[in-house]
Amino acid sequence: MKTALKWFLAFLLIIILAVGAGGAYIYFGIQPVKASEEAVRITIEPGMRTNSIANALEQHGLIKNAFLFKSYLKLKSEGSHFQAGTYDIHPGVDYDEIIAKLNSGDVVKAEMLRFTIPEGYTVKQMAEALSEQGLVKEDTFLQIAKSAAGIDSPLLADVPDSAELKFRLEGYLFPETYELKKDSTELDIISRMIAETESRLHKIPDYEQKLKKSGLSLNEIMTVASLVEREVVVDSERSAVAGVIYNRLDKGMKLEIDATVQFLLDKPKERLMNSDLRKVDSPYNTYLYEGLPPGPIAAPSLKSIEAALAPETSEYLFYVTKKDGSGEHLFAKTYKEHLKNIEKSKATAK
Numbered sequence: 001m002k003t004a005l006k007w008f009l010a011f012l013l014i015i016i017l018a019v020g021a022g023g024a025y026i027y028f029g030i031q032p033v034k035a036s037e038e039a040v041r042i043t044i045e046p047g048m049r050t051n052s053i054a055n056a057l058e059q060h061g062l063i064k065n066a067f068l069f070k071s072y073l074k075l076k077s078e079g080s081h082f083q084a085g086t087y088d089i090h091p092g093v094d095y096d097e098i099i100a101k102l103n104s105g106d107v108v109k110a111e112m113l114r115f116t117i118p119e120g121y122t123v124k125q126m127a128e129a130l131s132e133q134g135l136v137k138e139d140t141f142l143q144i145a146k147s148a149a150g151i152d153s154p155l156l157a158d159v160p161d162s163a164e165l166k167f168r169l170e171g172y173l174f175p176e177t178y179e180l181k182k183d184s185t186e187l188d189i190i191s192r193m194i195a196e197t198e199s200r201l202h203k204i205p206d207y208e209q210k211l212k213k214s215g216l217s218l219n220e221i222m223t224v225a226s227l228v229e230r231e232v233v234v235d236s237e238r239s240a241v242a243g244v245i246y247n248r249l250d251k252g253m254k255l256e257i258d259a260t261v262q263f264l265l266d267k268p269k270e271r272l273m274n275s276d277l278r279k280v281d282s283p284y285n286t287y288l289y290e291g292l293p294p295g296p297i298a299a300p301s302l303k304s305i306e307a308a309l310a311p312e313t314s315e316y317l318f319y320v321t322k323k324d325g326s327g328e329h330l331f332a333k334t335y336k337e338h339l340k341n342i343e344k345s346k347a348t349a350k
Contacts, residue, residue: 171296
């Protein structure tokens with residue numbers, strides 16, 4: 001009897017010691033590792049399972065025991081909402097803090113590049129500006145803008161692949177402030193800009209209906225919008241100038257817009273002379289050729305695009321800029337009225 005009792009007590013002691021050792025193993029195993037002010041960077045790949053995540057955390061020294069972490073996840077019904085990404089985790093945080101971080105997707109923010117493209121910029125001006133900021137190689141940017149190679153956008157279906165176009169993507173790189181990852185390539189930047197144009201177009205109320213009603217292609221609308229952009233300063237006049245452009249087209253009149261000639265020059269002039277207007281033989285030169293240029297001459301603002309889609313109805317065929325510094329125009333129905341407006345404009349010069 002005494003012998004049996006001894007064996008029982010010995011067995012009980014072993015059980016107690018085993019439970020105690022197991023408890024100690026678990027207790028110390030789930031305790032945070034030694035704290036450090038320096039974060040450890042770890043990447044959770046898309047589709048990574050909790051087993052692999054636990055092993056990665058252990059390998060990076062963020063937890064002591066992957067098995068215990070996995071067991072804790074099962075106990076807490078966690079792990080199914082972990083988000084992929086790169087994380088900075090400080091050694092010394094407990095399981096719950098690690099789980100919360102992975103659930104919330106509190107990832108390391110990628111270094112970003114930021115730039116602004118003003119309204120009315122040409123592709124060449126964009127390339128020069130971005131090159132000066134060290135964001136692109138100018139030649140590479142221009143080459144992509146000319147050929148559209150590598151660009152996947154439904155807008156290209158409406159842009160003719162014509163040798164007449166100076167740049168196939170002229171007018172389709174939306175003027176806006178952008179933020180992209182620091183290592184973005186010229187193709188990444190251009191793709192983002194043309195995607196912005198597509199997005200903005202479809203946010204115009206009744207865009208599809210207005211485009212269809214115009215009877216013009218998207219490329220023609222964007223061309224008119226670019227002309228409006230380069231001709232108009234005062235927003236309230238955009239639709240009026242668009243109306244003049246359409247009126248002249250309907251009557252078979254040359255548009256005679258200075259901005260189309262400026263577009264052809266290596267360096268735009270502050271003031272064009274009469275000789276300049278007819279010197280450059282190009283289908284873009286609206287002093288030499290009737291109709292619209294082959295494509296846009298600049299990046300139009302949304303307001304100019306809307307004006308091209310909804311021009312103001314009038315009988316005006318001419319306009320001249322006031323010289324009083326307002327940026328406004330005087331409109332005329334006849335050439336005789338136009339000549340009078342030119343004199344009025346000169347009289348208001350400051």
